[in-house]
Amino acid sequence: MKNKILIIKLGALGDVLRTTCILPALKEKHKNSHITWLTKENAIPLLQNNLLINKIDDNIKKISKEKFDLVINLDEELKTSRLADHVGKKITGTYAENGKVNYTEDSKEWFDMGLISKFGKERADQLKKENKKSYPEIIINMIGMEFDKKKDKPQLILTEDEKDFGLDFLRKNDIVKNKLIIGINTDAGHRWITKKIGVKKTAQLAENLAETFNAQIILLSEGRKKRTKEIIKKAKIKIIDSGNNNLREFSSIINVCDLIITSDSLVLHPAIALNKKFICFFGPTPAIEIETYNLGEKIIPQVDCLCCYRHKCKFKESCINKLDNKLFINAAKKLLNI
Secondary structure, three states: OOEEEEEEOOOOHHHHHHHOOHHHHHHHHOOOEEEEEEOOHHHHHHHOOOOOOOEEEOOHHHHOOOOEOEEEEOOOOHHHHHHHHHHEOOEEEEEEEOOEEEEOHHHHHHHOOOOOOOOOHHHHHHHHHHOOOOHHHHHHHHOOOOOOOOOOOOOOOOOHHHHHHHHHHHHHOOOOOOOOEEEEEOOOOOOOHHHOOOHHHHHHHHHHHHHHHOOEEEEOOOOOHHHHHHHHHHOOOOEEEOOOOOHHHHHHHHHOOOEEEEEOOOOHHHHHHOOOEEEEEOOOOOHHHOOOOOOEEEEOOOOOOOOOOOOOOOOOOOOOOOOOHHHHHHHHHHHOOO
């Protein structure tokens, strides 16, 4: 009889995808297992076609009627913690205790640094800054396995039709494969204004990249159409808008790029899963948590307030927006062996 395992990871989208790195190690440890992943409806496309996941669900009520040998709960909500308590014989991660969210001893390395830390926010933030491990290493250690950079990667499996969608996007926009294609995302969600590079600076970065590498530029701009139009208008070169696409189509466009330049956001995780070379820039969030898998370069401002977790910067101009474009050019040269 197979071990029934439940992974609970509802959001955000990038966090769901990066958490798929746990699957190879989990399957190695529990060879005869059936893995169910509980997530939100909008994240389901990121998990589809993954042969290591036996079932994907977004229905908490339905899951609550089952029983699991092991629940790995990486969410911090009381609702999912109660669910873990109810359905799991063994729990790693969060569970409910006396009407509050608590976490297991084997998961403390991660949750001690989080919003539900037993030590309070100030100490949790300090632990974040002191941490020397990447997210994949922490969560794979959590299940009692050693992190293996060669196999413990985020996973996003595109179909042949989806790969063709990306190639068709190139044809429709007169982008040729024998010239370098760079995808740029300098945006971030509403929660993370401090992760963004401004419109004018983004346009200048695109110009610098196009001139230095004779590159074609795609602006990876899902859901930010006003900002996209402003960047394209300001730039003195041709920039292609990635358009309005669903998550898998968007990932297919990322897949046809030779190099991705992005903030620490959703775009980063499909790029890693699809083995794309990437440059990621950091400010309010910790760079150490991102594993490059020998695919990427990190650009980190030299400031004392790094990893501040602020929604808005306390200074007139953020550390990220003050980054010199030469840093990106030099990182790209290194990755492209130029």
